Amino acid sequence: MELHDLHPAPGAKRSRKRVGRGPGSGTGKTAGRGHKGQKSRSGYSRRFGFEGGQMPLVRRIPKRGFTNIFRVEYQVINVRDLEAVFDDGAEVTVESMAAKGLVRVGKGPVKVLANGDLKKKLIVQADKFSKAALAKIEAAGGSCEVVAS
Numbered sequence: 001m002e003l004h005d006l007h008p009a010p011g012a013k014r015s016r017k018r019v020g021r022g023p024g025s026g027t028g029k030t031a032g033r034g035h036k037g038q039k040s041r042s043g044y045s046r047r048f049g050f051e052g053g054q055m056p057l058v059r060r061i062p063k064r065g066f067t068n069i070f071r072v073e074y075q076v077i078n079v080r081d082l083e084a085v086f087d088d089g090a091e092v093t094v095e096s097m098a099a100k101g102l103v104r105v106g107k108g109p110v111k112v113l114a115n116g117d118l119k120k121k122l123i124v125q126a127d128k129f130s131k132a133a134l135a136k137i138e139a140a141g142g143s144c145e146v147v148a149s
Contacts, residue, residue: 019031019032072108072109073108074108074109074110074111074127074128075103075104075107075108075109075110075111076110076111076112076113077097077102077103077110077111077112077113077126078112078113078114078115078116078133079112079113079114079115079116079117079118079133079136079137080115080116080117080118081102081116082112082118082120082122082124083116083117083118083119083120085100085102086100086120086122087120088120088121088122089120089121089122090120090122090123091122091123091125092122092123092124092125092126093125093147094110094125094126094127094147097110109127109128110126110127110128111126111127111128111129111130112124112126112128112129112130112133112137112144113130113132113133114130114132114133114135114136117136118136118137118139118140118142119140120140120142121140121141121142122137122140122142123142123143123145124137124142124143124144124145125144125145125146125147126144126145126146126147127146127147127148128146129144129146
């Protein structure tokens with residue numbers, strides 16, 4: 001087989017539909033656009049959500065609630081994750097958690113929650129701790145340090 005022998009499969013390529021080329025073509029006169037109206041004109045483009053002049057759905061439905069622009073979105077991590085990933089006596093920082101794939105650096109502050117059990121003594125540094133997580137870490141002999149990122 002040579003490069004000049006290559007061609008598409010039969011029926012794979014269709015010729016362009018040439019509209020407005022006389023009554024015998026089947027797409028003459030109005031060229032498949034019907035009669036009159038906005039959509040039959042050249043240069044027509046519909047705005048997103050346009051309903052022909054009827055009040056659009058997005059404007060008919062009432063607005064509810066608001067978005068707090070000062071909301072802080074925390075990356076949450078549970079003590080069971082720390083138990084599974086870190087060794088006894090390890091110092092757990094945001095960077096070490098990111099290195100193990102538990103959080104992402106620069107994606108927001110880290111909060112430690114209390115799901116699961118912790119038996120290892122860990123020195124944990126994070127932006128925030130739940131009261132139960134603080135109690136579990138200290139009960140296991142570890143310590144918690146709050147760091148501002």
